[in-house]
Amino acid sequence: MPHQLATRLGISLSDALTIIAILESHGYSQNKLLIYHECEPEVPADAMPYGEGFPNLPWKCPHCGEEVDSYDELDFDIMAIAQDRIEFI
Amino acid sequence: MPSQEELVNTIIGALKDLDQDSSESDKLASYLYIADSRLKDYLENFERLLQLQKPTRKQLQQRGKILEQITYLVFSSLKGVSSIKSFQSAGSQYDLVVSGDDISWHPVCKQLYMDISYRDIVIEAKAKNSKLPDKDFARLCSIMNENYTGAGLGIFFTLKGATGFPDKKSSRQRKISDCRLRQALFHAQTGKFIVVLDKDEILQLGKNGTLLQILTRKIRDLRELSGLPTVPIEQFKEIDLPPHLEELL
Numbered sequence: 001m002p003h004q005l006a007t008r009l010g011i012s013l014s015d016a017l018t019i020i021a022i023l024e025s026h027g028y029s030q031n032k033l034l035i036y037h038e039c040e041p042e043v044p045a046d047a048m049p050y051g052e053g054f055p056n057l058p059w060k061c062p063h064c065g066e067e068v069d070s071y072d073e074l075d076f077d078i079m080a081i082a083q084d085r086i087e088f089i
Numbered sequence: 090m091p092s093q094e095e096l097v098n099t100i101i102g103a104l105k106d107l108d109q110d111s112s113e114s115d116k117l118a119s120y121l122y123i124a125d126s127r128l129k130d131y132l133e134n135f136e137r138l139l140q141l142q143k144p145t146r147k148q149l150q151q152r153g154k155i156l157e158q159i160t161y162l163v164f165s166s167l168k169g170v171s172s173i174k175s176f177q178s179a180g181s182q183y184d185l186v187v188s189g190d191d192i193s194w195h196p197v198c199k200q201l202y203m204d205i206s207y208r209d210i211v212i213e214a215k216a217k218n219s220k221l222p223d224k225d226f227a228r229l230c231s232i233m234n235e236n237y238t239g240a241g242l243g244i245f246f247t248l249k250g251a252t253g254f255p256d257k258k259s260s261r262q263r264k265i266s267d268c269r270l271r272q273a274l275f276h277a278q279t280g281k282f283i284v285v286l287d288k289d290e291i292l293q294l295g296k297n298g299t300l301l302q303i304l305t306r307k308i309r310d311l312r313e314l315s316g317l318p319t320v321p322i323e324q325f326k327e328i329d330l331p332p333h334l335e336e337l338l
Contacts, residue, residue, distance in 0.1 A: 002099060003091075014102025021103060021113035031116075036090045051116025053298020054093060054123055069126070075090035 001034075001077050020080045024050065029080040036075040039064040050078065097121065097168060097193075104196035115305065118200045119298035121168040128162045128295045131155060136292060139248070153216040156291075160185050160214045160246050163294050167301075169194035185212040186237065198241070200301055202282065202308050207241030214246040221251035221285060226268040229283055230275045243283035244304070250287040255318045272311060282308050290319070 006016035023029040031050035036043070045063050048055055054076065058069045068074060091099065100117050107114040138144065138152040157175075165173055169189040188209040189197065198208045213229055215221055226245075233240045245251065253267030265273060272283055284307035293299050306319050330338075 012102065013099045015106070017099050017103040017117070018106050018113075021107065021117055024116070025111065025113040034090075041090065051119050051298075053119040053296070056124065056295075056297055057126055071093045071123070075092055076096045077090050078096070 001079050003077075005080075017078065020078060023080060023082070023086070027083070028086060029082045032079045032081075034077045034079050035059070036077070037061040037063060037066070037068065038073050039066065041075065044077075047079070093123075101168075101193050101196050104199065109199050109202060109305075110309075114200065115302065118196065118301045118305075121197060121200075122298055122300040123166055123168070124295050124297050124299075125162040125166045128159065128166070131159050131162060132292055132295045135159060135288075139288060149216070153214070156214040156216045156246055157184060159291065159294070160212050163300060164210070164212065167197060169197045184214050186210070186240070187212070188239075197301070201242055201304055203241035204280070207239060207281065209237065209240040210242045210244060211237055211240045212244045212246065216248060218248060220249045220254075221245055221247050221268060223252060223267050223271055226251060226271050226283065230271060233281055233283070234275075234279060241281050242304075242308075243281070245283070245285040246291055247285055248288045251285045254285060257318050276311055282311060284308060284311070 002013050002016040002020060005011075005019060006013050009016065020029065020031060024031045032047040033050055033052075033054070034044040035046045035048065035055060037045045039045075039061060040063050043063075045061050046055075054071070055074075057071070058067045059074070060067050097120055100120050104114055104117055107117070135152070135155045138148060138155065141148060144152065161173070161175070164170060164185060164187045167187070169191065170187050171190050171194070172186075172188045174186045175184060186209055188194070194208060195205065198205055201210075203210075211229065211233060213225075215225065229243045229245070233243050250256075251268035253265060253269030253271075255262050262269075268285070272285075276282055284304060286303065286307075290303055293303065303319070310319060
């Protein structure tokens, strides 16, 4: 995820996300948008395809079943799953 | 974990370094359009009014008003908009003029191929039951060239598109005429874009991520003049190949 890459490489979050976006477009990773609900803030409640915007509301939380109608109750992150090992030189 | 606002700010930072023609910028830009929650109801009402066989005068007026309301909600859902106006100026009535002044508007401008010096968008809503005629297109060209010179992009929200534009059912166009010709000439003369959305495309705008995707496809098509109608949003990939290459997919 961007914050993990940013920490490891000592770069900004935006630069980390740029790298993740480029890796995905070149086929080196598969990305997803992770959705977190306040019912369990540390565990992703769902993942949706990357590059299709945020989930439309109302959104139903798979963990607690609540129908969420405000983005204030949700957090998001972008996850990149590398197809192979990637070395940053 | 980042809130939506925090992630969008990170995305804005990332977009600065990406080429607006790249697929990576297209995917990140999808997060800059977060449809207003009220849009769904307005679009449903709009669709209901469109299906009336013989609308009354009052229903036609209501349809026009709802289209303007949809236009407002769509553009107020775009990240970075700080100014949104609709007014009668000394010269012309502007349906809607949107702009942004802060850093979050820059990637929107970039994605829409607008020079930051011409960072306003002028939108006209036309709820007529016929294709937009050339005189209306010419009027917007004139407004953008002489009155509202700060605008880099003009957008028509219509029911049936504009004259000269490719139809979904027709074969590939090999010549251009009417509004399509004026669109190409205006762009060649000024570098500015004017694009046209029809009702099917407007009805897609209730979903997050769709607005910039539709607009960039239309802007890029003006540069390419493929002769085909804009690829719908549901079609994730834009594939335009002759049969002997298409069979390789």
